[in-house]
Each structure stands twice: as structure tokens, then as C-alpha cells.
Amino acid sequence: MFSGDVYLIPTLQNASDVSLSYDTPVYASLVNAAGETVAEWDEVWSLSLKPNEEIENKSFFVKGLSAGTYTFTMEVNKDRALTESYYVNNSFVRTFTVLPCEDDLNSFRVEASVEMA
Secondary structure (H helix, E strand, O other): OEOEEEEEOOOEEOOOOOOEEEEEEEEEEEEEOOOOEEEEEEEEEEEEEOOOOEEOOOOEEEEEEOOEEEEEEEEEOOOOOOOOOOOHHHEEEEEEEEEOOOOOHHHOOOOOOOOOO
16 A cells, blocks of 8 residues: 555455344544554444345545554444344454555546547
């Protein structure tokens, strides 16, 4: 990844054998290598998932990240507002590195043409 704006798109999966449809609290944070919170989200997502279905239609947006290492953490149903038989799989943690951008991406121009046969 290069410095700038970043979309974080976690995969959510219904690991049960029944369909789920509910509003669930979602908490997420992005922390830099110094342990400082760069971004935080506390939202309620309306989800509808079939058994073993995965979705990636929810995202988190962070504008203007500097180069460095970051840890993204997401917890679904963190306060156990919804009754579940298994809470252990409700968190997601990933570390990633944003590289310095050496080019001015604002000055790029892309031209394309399509030849019809």
C-alpha cells in the first residue's frame, strides 16, 4: 500500500448452520506503530447472512494515512448485545504497512482506446 487514502474491507462470515438477520454493533479501530489510535468506528450494521455465507459489502475509509505500520481491529457484537452460542470468532485483527508514495499520483493521466474488430 502507498501513503494516502485507504479502504479497509473485512470479510464477515456466518459460521453457523442457520440463516441470520439482525442489527449488530460493530466496533473497529486503526492504531499506528506508536500505539496511537488513528481512526475509530462504532456503528450498527444490518446483516442478513445465509449459513456459511461470506460478505464483503461493508468498509471503513481512512483518509491521508502516512507511511508506516498499522493494526486494524474489528469486533462484532463486542458487548454481547446479541445472544450467541460462540463469541470467540467475533474479532478480526490485521497488521499492514503503508509505503511512502514517491510519485505525485495527482499528476497521472491515463488514456485508453479500444479497437473494435
